[in-house]
Amino acid sequence: MEPDPGRQHSDDGQWWWDGQRWLPALSLDGRWRFDGRAWRRNSQWREPSRAVLITGGIWAAALALWAPVLMMVLPAPSGVLDTGEETVLIAVFVVVVLLATVATGFAVGLATQLRWLWLASVVGAGAQMVGYVASMVLSDAPSADDFAAVGSIMLTGPVLLGITALLWAGAGLGRLATAIRRRMVRRTPLA
Incomplete structure (x- = not known):
């Protein structure tokens, strides 16, 4: 199938x-x-795929909601965790959020340019801090408002660094998987 006269590239820009x-x-x-005459550096920003956007939205919502949901599920605080069940529940929530952050980085590493991870880091840290402040507001502690204010100031930097590190670790795994897949495709003989 030949293209329209005057067009050299396919609709998706992948073929010439x-x-x-x-x-x-x-x-x-x-x-x-390749622009039709010479190979040029591809610095064009590509939009993330729909799957990455959906995954990222779910991830950001999970970051914003996990702490407030945990505050509603746990009984009123008595100063210390009363049972091992509460500790296990908190650990499960934290591990799920950490794995979701790595998985989001993996999805970005597989599907799109890694430049988007910087934006994802800021969005994730913002969502986490919104969830933190919401959980402090939902808390029955008498000085919860003070904890929310002080915690949002003191925790923003470490949360941003932690989320960035987890996203980039996942993206590294995604790029590694992409490289392995490309290598396997090149080795596969055509039938």
Whole structure:
């Protein structure tokens, strides 16, 4: 199938028509793009896929909601955790949020440019801090408002660093999986 006259690239920009056949318009690593005359550095920002946006939205909501939900599920605080069940419940929530953060980084690493991780880090830290303040407001403690204010000031930096580290760890695993998949595809003989 030949393209419309005057068009050299496919609709998705991944292929280039040389007059006889379709050729890849992007290098294997996605850093170079053929414009019809020469290979040029591909610095174009690509939008994240719909799957990454949905995953990221669910992740941000989970970061914002896990602490307030935990505050509603746990009984009124008595100063210390009364049973091992409460400790296990808190640990489960924390592990799920940590794994969800790594999984979000993995999805970004698989599907899109890693530049988006910086924005995801800020969004994630903001969502986490909103959840923290909400959980302090829901708390029955007499000085919860003070804890919310002081905690939001003192915890924002460490939370941002932690979320950034987890996202980049997941993205590194995603890029590694992409590289392994590409290597396997290149080794597979065509039938």
